[in-house]
Amino acid sequence: xxxxxxxxxxxxxxxxxxxxxxxxxxxxxxxxxxxxxxxxxxxxxxxxxxxxxxxxxxxxxxxxxxxxxxxxxxxxxxxxxxxxxxxxxxxxxxxxxxxxxxxxxxxxxxxxxxxxxxxxxxxxxxxxxxxxxxxxxxxxxxxxxxxxxxxxxxxxxxxxxxxxxxxxxxxxxx
Numbered sequence: 813x814x815x816x817x818x819x820x821x822x823x824x825x826x827x828x829x830x831x832x833x834x835x836x837x838x839x840x841x842x843x844x845x846x847x848x849x850x851x852x853x854x855x856x857x858x859x860x861x862x863x864x865x866x867x868x869x870x871x872x873x874x875x876x877x878x879x880x881x882x883x884x885x886x887x888x889x890x891x892x893x894x895x896x897x898x899x900x901x902x903x904x905x906x907x908x909x910x911x912x913x914x915x916x917x918x919x920x921x922x923x924x925x926x927x928x929x930x931x932x933x934x935x936x937x938x939x940x941x942x943x944x945x946x947x948x949x950x951x952x953x954x955x956x957x958x959x960x961x962x963x964x965x966x967x968x969x970x971x972x973x974x975x976x977x978x979x980x981x982x983x984x985x986x
Contacts, residue, residue, distance in 0.1 A: 824943070828935065829936060831843060831849050831932065831933045832928075832934070833927050833928055834896060834927065834928050840928065845893055846881065847970060849881050852879065852948065852977075853876075855875050855877065857873050857874075858871065859871075876980055879951075879974065879977070881974075882971070883972075884969065885959065885968075885970070885971055897953075900953065903925070904922050904926040905917060905922045906918050920952060924952055926952075931948040931975060942985050943984075943985065944984055945982075947981040948975060949977055949981060952975065952977070953974070955972075956971065957971065
């Protein structure tokens with residue numbers, strides 16, 4: 813008997829989610845502008861051990877893979893994600909050099925705070941209730957691509973970004 817034949821059980825659907833990141837009241841990336849958000853994934857290295865004529869494998873170090881996010885951009889000044897991401901970059905410590913001051917370094921603690929703390933991906937059910945949450949601990953932005961302008965297409969402008977994080981926590985509602 814398949815799981816969907818039970819009326820009290822439903823599969824998780826990929827479009828039922830929202831994410832939370834950004835800081836303050838004006839620089840939060842609005843969830844309705846998020847187009848896609850990759851769930852966390854990890855890899856475990858395998859180490860080879862040779863003893864006499866035998867080879868054995870053991871699990872090694874676990875590495876969490878970067879998260880890829882695609883968001884849409886908005887023309888409205890208060891919802892403009894290009895402006896918000898550039899503001900996050902500045903809050904992380906980035907500044908351009910001038911004749912009177914050198915460039916500054918982006919520090920991990922500032923980069924995490926610029927994202928508003930830990931990033932959360934919340935999977936929801938048909939009623940909008942949280943069914944699981946992924947928390948990206950110590951997340952920071954590693955890549956931002958502000959999209960491509962193109963006279964030959966009538967598409968929504970998208971921004972893609974990558975987040976790196978130390979580890980992810982999986983939480984279930986109680």
